[in-house]
Amino acid sequence: MAMGIESPFWRAIAVFRIASLGYAAVLLLQAGGYAYPVTGWTVVGVMAVWTAAATYAYSVAAWRGWPLLALDLLVSTGCLLATPFVQGPQAAVGTMPITATWVAAPVLAWGVYGGRRAGGVAAAVMSVADLWLRGVRGFDLSAVPVNGAVLLFLAGIVIGHVARLAKQAEARMQRAVEIEAAGRERERLARDIHDSVLQVLALVQRRGAEIGGEAAELGRLAGEQEAVLRELVRSAPRPARTLGPRRRFIPARRPRAESADLCASLRRYGSAQVTVATPADPVPLAPRTVEELSAAVGNALDNVRRHCGEHARAWILVESESGRVIVTVRDDGPGIPEGRLEEAAAGGRLGVSQSIRGRVADLGGKVTILSSPDGTEIEMSVPTALS
Template sequence: MSIETPFWRAIAVYRFCSLGYAAILVVEADSYGNPGPAWTVLVLMTAWTVFATYAYSRERLRGWPLLTADLLVTAACLLSSIWVQGFDGPRGTMPITATWVAAPVVAWAVYAGRRAGAAAAAVIAVLDVWLRGVGVLDLNTVPVNGAVLLFLAGVVIGHVARLAKQAEARMQRAVEIEAAGRERERLARGIHDSVLQVLALVQRRGAEIGGEAAELGRLAGEQEAVLRELVRTAPRPPAAESADLNDHLRRHASATVTVATPATPVELPARTVEELSAAVGNALDNVRRHCPEGTRAWILVEAEDGAVTVTVRDDGPGIPEGRLEEAERLGRLGVSQSIRGRVAALGGRVTIVSSPDGTEIEMVIVAP
């Protein structure tokens, strides 16, 4: 059940209670100029109360069309006091609607916050003050207590409703993080008992055997470290937040990898930063796999003209002509999916230039 549901139920109770109060006023009113129409207005108020209670209880119907209709019907019933009580009847007295007019103000406040509540209160309050003065907005002679209370109700209830919605969102996020944490712990136990132990064994035995097995052992060790970091990392906040690309790419720096970034932060959406960092990591993995030991690599970040360019360059032997096409044809889609695919999903492009002096991968995306 949404946090809004109790608010709408409370508004429904208020509608019926205030409708009962208006009915008592009609029954006991002997000064109405046209008592017959008073019952007509009361029937209309009753019908709208029943319909509004039903409509607001259905989330699919709850929206601006219903809110606008609610305000207009309430305003019409309020103005009918001139017809019921006579042109001079409403002057200085309570209209036929009594406190029933506050219902749409509270509904607007709960649905859209304090500003909407204040706007609805302003409409009803102006009509109420005008009605009590019968066409004269004289604040010195017309009682304005009701208008002030309407405005305060719209602002305060709207503010409380907004705080309640924010608290509900934070609680939901906390529940999701807790669930993700439990799932991560469960996966970590399973991975530790199987995959990580196998990778650790491959690394140790590869180092003992030497030769090509040593290279396999080194790669197994790197993947073990990456996997441990993956299961250890806590859930991150929603990707709508921004992050500094420079900070993420500096994590790739090592004895053989040099990172050059601008002096000022390069702020991008967090998801974009994560995808670019993953693409750079994949490019560096290719250097470690396919280039001689000790091959150096450089990461360069440039931000200008509304675009961000990340370049990964190495001084290895380069990619043999046709190797990328052959790998893609054989189903080995490392470069195609992990680099080109990631950047393309961000709306960017990738250019790969290779020669016997090294390979350069340029990733360009449009800065938001």
């Protein structure tokens, strides 16, 4: 599959061919002194047919290649060399060939496809044909202006260079998109792993130590695997070699409803220890936003139970403001010691850094954590746009 950045170049060359064909026809109409006007219109007809054929051929990515480029250059050179059979031997010095500017189209095509070197080669072939044509017609080559040849070289080299830079930039952008997508998917998997596997392993380790005996050995093994898994999750992602420069990584998504009620999703956390306060009216958000916010709240409550005890009290407050929804989780525990969150993130414990902050950041929101000896308050603010 051809890179998308090339398409505007090929469309521009097609427009140039058509405009140059019209210019050549106008010149033929104005030049009443041509010796063989019928031959001239025949050449213009060949140019018109090739313009239509080349425009279609270059629009098909699979057909773009050196055979088509060589044929394009051959046809254009042939039309150029037919000039003496149209203008006759008495044409004035400096008279524009029957093809006019139309012969620059293959030079541009070579430059776009092969870069500045290929564009320079095509310009050289076309310039040599033009100079040979003038020499055959008896013109003084020392007096022939070289403006046309210079312009051909500039067009082929400059367009080729710009096209090559554009393709390189697109390849880098594509690679950056793939790396970003892979990183975001890795973060999502890390959150899911933390919410399920890591917590289960931590529970097995703690209960095994409490029970003792063979259960203690099972708990020790669970603790070792938890440490290994945390290190894998915490390590920086590396670009996957299987992602080619022209393939895009897009995680598969299941069809979702248009909106969901955040309040209904959060009320399920209500219990004797957890009080949920929501607006009387539903708070509709995108289903993914509701799912991620609910998961972040659930993780915050898990942290309350783990660090403050099974009987610690917690409160969930939902507020809907203009364009934003704010969800606050507050507890009456002893607070978070200074530096504890940074230490946990460095040790691979991602309960706050990924499962809460990471989730909210992916939704375009922000998290504010306030802690004191009287308790901890986690405020999650996200936009209400249904996206």
